[in-house]
Amino acid sequence: MKHQHFKKIFLLIGICICCFITYAQTLLDSTALEKLSDKDKPALLTQLAERSRINGDYKAAIRKAQLSAALALKFKNLTEAVKARTIQTSVYATTKEFVLSKKASDTTLLLAQQSRQPVAMAYAYYAQALFYNAIDNSEQITKYCRLALKSLEKVSDPYLSAKIYYQLYMINSRWDDVKNVNKYAWAATQNALKTTDYNLLSNCYIALSVAADYNYAGTKKEVFRDSIIYYLNKAQNLYIQHPKYVARKTYGIACINSADYYLRYFADTDQEAKNNAIRYASMANEVMKGAINGEEIRASSLGILSEYARRDKNLVMAEGYLQEAYNVMIGKKVPYYYTLINVVTALSNFYEQNGNYVKALEFQKKATEYGNKLFDEKRTLNAQKLEVQYEAEKKNSEVKLLKQSEKYAQQQKYLYFGIAIASILGLIFMFRSYHFRLRYSLQREKQLHLEKQDAELQMKFEKEEQARLKAEQLLLESQQQQLQKEVMASQLQLEHKKEMLFQIKEKLSDNHQFNINKIWNEELLLDNDFEEAKFQIQQVHPEFFSLLNQRAQQKLTALDLKLCAYLHLKMDTKKIAQLMHIEAKSVRMSRYRIKQKLGLGKEDDLNLFLQNIG
Template identity: 85%
Template sequence: MKHPIFRKIFLLAITLLTFRAGAQTLLDSTALDKLSDQDKPALLTQLAERSRINGEYDAAIAKARESMALAIKSKNISEATKAYAVQVSVYATTKQFVLSKNVSDTTLSLAQKSKQPVALAYAYYAQALFYNAIDNAEEVTKYCQLALKSLGKKDDPYLSAKLYYQLYMLSSRRDDVKNVNKYARAAAGNALKTNDYNLLGNCYIALSIAADYNYAGSKNELFRDSIIYYLNKTQGLYREYPKYVARKTYAMSCINSADYYLRYFSDTDLQAKANAIRYAGLANEVMKAAINGEEIRASGLGILSEYAKRDKNFIMAEAYLQEAYSVLKSKKVPYYSTMITVVTALSNFYEERGSYEKALEFQKKATEYSNKFFDEKRTLNAQKLEVQYEAEKKNNEVKLLKQSEKYARQQKYLYIGIAIASLLGLIFMFRSYHFRLRYSLQREKQLNLEKQDAELQMKLEKEEKARLKAEQQLLESQQQQLQKEVMANQLQLEHKKEMLFQIKEKLGVAPQLNINKIWNEELLLDNDFEEAKFQIQQVHPEFFSLLNQRAQQKLTALDLKLCAYLHLKMDTKKIAQLMHVEAKSVRMSRYRIKQKLGLGKEEDLNLFLQDIG
């Protein structure tokens, strides 16, 4: 069975790692006054790291800066980069991303100038710490690999353990079981060569988590037993070296041990239950006076609450959860993710017990903390993105600077080559003078010919453009003439049709003329006005469509015919003759068409139709 509170702490174990200057003997602050300025930086860096893991961040920064100043004064660049790395770690832990980036860049710049492999390795490690803080896994991997490559054959097991531990953390985030095992073993193997027991304790926790992954995949009980074996190793280190193993490291191993018994043993196993309760109580007790121990205490209390619920001791289950809630609230800025888990557990507990008002109260708190957690994450993500953008911008500027330096070197070589070439040219100048003169004259003549050819070409292009323009104007003129001719022919056909109607009326009583046959033949020659309109549109396709678009009321075929006559500039009398109506009817039709086209009284229909044409 998994409990969300303590499971989170189980995974949190991968994030706690100490930094030590690499000295092989354990020193105390009382020995500081006995050391020379050259020997002090190593101890100061160790003390700074001890303050950092105990949550005393101001003291850690102060000691790291003192160490860095003394190291630079004595020109010990390797020790200076180690002190800088502690500062980067503190700023990363406290989410001061800008300071973390600035100090890591300063460290890298200092190490690159010194060209010392160990200094470069620590500078790359500082960069990895910064990019780990802003969740850029690709850059963390890159700088860890660069640091390991920079170390080469240099024997620095402490830094190697740190670097492999960083790679192990990245693998655990991706659930990459193969690399989790690989890097956890590499980190522990190097940590065993040092006297940094807190580092070794964290590596043992890493091995226990690797064993947990292995057991989840294989269900082999040997892996399950390895989990508690490595956690016991961490606890043994704390009992043997309490001054040099952080209480938080010990407390997390206890929480993970309690989690181990809770998840892998049945409710009826009284010994497992006793062990889990004992470890949860140890974690809670050891972190009572520790800085930033609230989350671990809440996790321990969560485990105790879980066992109380199993025993049907609901009073104690509630008390443990309420105490966890109070512990988390005592922190100025609570751990919102753990707080959400605790208040949700309280809400579920009260709901199961039928106390719906309290359940609702804590559910509201869960929502409130969820919103705060979201806001906090959003703010942090914005800061990370901003710092990452600035980091990438700065990295690009560095790349451009390096390219500029490369180009400058190339330019320098180029100038040297030019100077040599110029010297050689001077030696042979007199011998080649006449030859170059003749070549210059020929070249000038060739350029003049090319210039003349270009001018001639431009002139031909202008003439060609003028010719094309004239042809286009001619075509437009011919098209306009054709338009008028086609429209006139079509209107003549309409007139012919009207004449045929008159003949039919007059001679309809004389069947011997077979006027109906004549009428049908005439109709075949000129189908109807719609066909005439189609033909007109082949030459003047927009005339009738534009009229219909402008018309506010539908124009009849007779209206369109009258518009065509007016477009051809025929007067009223002529139009009346062609249409076999009185002039008065033509004027009435003109008035009606103006209304359909939406023209005002003062607007001239003839001019309007000419403009459309």
């Protein structure tokens, strides 16, 4: 305990020394400023404005930046004026004065365009990114950061490059894009190492610790966990080595992150981790006492100290830390409601766990009250953001339209000039080419006449060719029909032959059975059955039987199809009766039955119907 007490004393002495150094440095800066001429003052004023900004003294930052810009413009130093206006944009963005931030960023861009210097343009684009960061327009932030980096390809400025990469790192950390968080944190740090801005470098080390935290969460490798505290220690060492150049808030953030690291990643039983967490939380609390806008860090550090007191069953100390955090937060003129809600919620939970339900309810009501105020504040800010974004987009559209109008006017001017020249050249060309065109017209007319004659001859030839092809087609169709009929006739003749053989077989005596059977088998081998004959007919005239079967409303038998084939070949009833070895009456009855199966009426001619199908 004594050892810890001495540590606190030394810490307080260190903070007092830092405050004294800061005060002394302010006097030195004022003295140095007085010695400079008005022409040389803008650069130093810009540095002082940036130092006031990072220390949270926004009024002083605005005042110094305005003076720097005025002097720079007086001596037509547009690049320095752009840098000063960029600081104004940053301060207005931080204090959520969106209209002023937009106005400052637009002025910055206008001055940069007038200067036509790559560095000035890069600062102007960075100022636009700061404004859009204030209104949460990620797409525009990325766009202007890339434009700024593109401008810096022409000239090296590690300081601005580091700030741009740091801005891209913050955007990607919102999206939890681990790859880009690592990429931009490293790029920012590499550029910051080339500068003497130790506060910027300290922030970059904190960014690398956040990247390591992402890496550890994804891989659980201890090397990444160790990297977290390694980079945080580097950030803290910068404050110890260069206290007048590193903001107390930056140091406080590094300390509170270190305390949070030991709280999250080490077991409750790890005494060394506990001591480190308490030490860093105490350092954060002490260093931020009296610092501008340091209440959030103090409240967070007190919350961590309360958590360790609760784990040690020291409820009085745990309550005391939370109450102190609450008093710190409500003591701020414009409270940070988000942190305030966390504090009162922790108090409500603390009292509920210890059975003091009256106080638990009291702080729960306060949490609800602050939650409503936070909601109203967010709603108001969102309305302002939307309004400013609408005005910004409207202005950008107007500027774009003006640029397009200017471009069109310039193009129109060139167009009129070109038309005038083309008109003169055209008249000269028309005058000189008159006779040539006349001669060409006569030649063209003659050529068209010849082409017309060729076309008529070609058309006549095509007609004759078509007539010849049509005649050949008719001849082929006639030959095909004749072949069809010959095939059908041959098939029917085969059918008749088989019928005759059957009759001969029946009339022969049993004594001659063997020889007759031999003849009968040979005849069967020579002749195909009706189905094979039908297939032969279909190869020449495939539509006949298929069309009959399609038209038939009832299934046609083999005899029906045979009779239709005879009728198609225009055989009379008597001949058909002889061929089929039936009476003429049976043929007529079969004709009537086929007409019914085909769905023909009494007045319909079956022969004509079969001829049409053929």
